[in-house]
Amino acid sequence: MDIVNALAVVTGGASGLGLATAEAVVAAGGKVVLVDVQDEAGAAAAARLGPNAHYVRADVTQEAEVDAAVAEAVKRIGGINFVINCAGVVAPGRAVGRDGALPGAKFSRVIAINLIGTFFVNKAAATVMQHNTPNAGGERGVIVQTASVAAFDGQVGQPAYAASKAGVVGMTLPLAREFARFGVRVVTIAPGLFETPMMGSLPEEAQRSLGAMVPFPPRLGRPPEYAHLALAIYANPMLNGETIRLDGAIRLEPK
Numbered sequence: 001m002d003i004v005n006a007l008a009v010v011t012g013g014a015s016g017l018g019l020a021t022a023e024a025v026v027a028a029g030g031k032v033v034l035v036d037v038q039d040e041a042g043a044a045a046a047a048r049l050g051p052n053a054h055y056v057r058a059d060v061t062q063e064a065e066v067d068a069a070v071a072e073a074v075k076r077i078g079g080i081n082f083v084i085n086c087a088g089v090v091a092p093g094r095a096v097g098r099d100g101a102l103p104g105a106k107f108s109r110v111i112a113i114n115l116i117g118t119f120f121v122n123k124a125a126a127t128v129m130q131h132n133t134p135n136a137g138g139e140r141g142v143i144v145q146t147a148s149v150a151a152f153d154g155q156v157g158q159p160a161y162a163a164s165k166a167g168v169v170g171m172t173l174p175l176a177r178e179f180a181r182f183g184v185r186v187v188t189i190a191p192g193l194f195e196t197p198m199m200g201s202l203p204e205e206a207q208r209s210l211g212a213m214v215p216f217p218p219r220l221g222r223p224p225e226y227a228h229l230a231l232a233i234y235a236n237p238m239l240n241g242e243t244i245r246l247d248g249a250i251r252l253e254p255k
Contacts, residue, residue, distance in 0.1 A: 001139055001234050006030030007079045009070065011060055011087035011121055014042035016196040017146065018086030020223030021230050025082070026052050028231065033073040035060075035121075036087070052077075060087045060117030070124040081132055081141040083125040084230050085118045088146060088164075090198055092157045107160040114164035115171075118145055122175060122186070130182040140183040142234045145172060147190040147243060153252035165190070169243045176241030185240040187233045192247025194221035214248035221246065 008025045012018035013034030022032045022045070031052045036042040037059055046055040054076040058069035073080055091110045093102045122143055129141035147165040154162025169188055176186040193199070193210050199220060200207075211219040229246055233239050 001081070001135065001142060001237070003231055003234060004029040006032075006082045006234065007077045008032040008082040008084065009035060009073050009080055009121075009125060010084045011035045011058075011117070013086065014038040014045055014055070016086065016198075017191070017194065017223050017226045018084065019045055021084050021086065021227040022053065023049065024224065024227035024231055026050065030082070031077040033069075033076055035069050035073075060120060061112040063120050066117070066120040067124050070121075070128060074128060079132065080125055080128045082144075082234055083121060083142070084144045084146075085121055086146050087117055087121075088114045090161050093160065094157050095159050102159070107163075110160035111164050111167070114161070115167040118168055119171065122171075126175075126179055126182065126184055129179075129184050134183050137237050138183045139185070139237060141185075143175070143179070143184065143186045144230050144233055145186065145188040147188050149190055149192045149245060149247050149250065149252060151190055151243075152245075155252050156255045172243055173241045180240075185233075185237070187239050187241070188243040189226065189229055189233075190243050190245045190247070191226055192221060192245070192250045194226065195223060214250045216248055218248075221248065 006025050010018045010022045013022045014036035022034055025032045026049045034042050034046055034055045035058050042055040046053040056069045056072050058065040091106055095102050132140040134140050145168050147168040150158050150162045151165035151169045172186055172188045
């Protein structure tokens with residue numbers, strides 16, 4: 001797939017990994033719709049990126065909003081052949097902590113955004129992509145999901161987050177197999193410790209300390225590095241049904 005022809009939808013596109021990917025798509029000549037609930041940031045980002053970028057509000061936990069956002073994206077950019085799922089939250093909490101058991105609603109919210117929201121986006125986008133005109137290789141689209149190294153190395157206090165991201169990993173192969181009949185690929189990126197708005201809320205010293213835990217390079221990952229991989233996935237037709245760790249070889253400790 002040629003990135004110049006990309007018609008992309010990026011969830012969580014107003015900041016962090018999503019915004020970096022949207023920037024990369026537009027810089028390469030593609031068109032993008034940023035989907036988020038951060039209206040001010042999303043609108044500002046789209047305006048800064050220029051006429052090939054648009055902002056559409058949608059809460060990924062709401063199926064009807066996702067369907068409407070996908071339909072609006074088709075109107076704004078003329079179709080969809082690339083989806084990058086970056087909407088997500090982290091809500092740390094032990095199953096049984098000092099203040100009692102983890103509320104079920106807190107656990108459910110993380111699953112709803114990180115896992116169910118990703119599924120809602122995927123099925124809505126694939127419904128559109130199946131009707132795309134295939135390229136010479138038979139491809140009609142690419143879906144990139146975002147998991148985390150926590151899917152494999154979940155730490156104490158991460159049961160909800162790790163479970164949600166493990167679910168994303170588990171969804172990769174069955175969706176890739178199902179969507180193969182459309183010529184739509186599905187690949188997941190599992191980032192390690194990255195410079196995101198969540199990480200930016202930590203003190204500078206804490207960020208340096210976390211970065212030093214990475215074997216190499218001994219620093220936090222940078223959003224453009226995620227974006228680079230997302231675009232490489234779009235370009236390489238043999239990448240399908242796989243989860244790729246993007247983590248500098250880090251393996252998280254139990255705590």
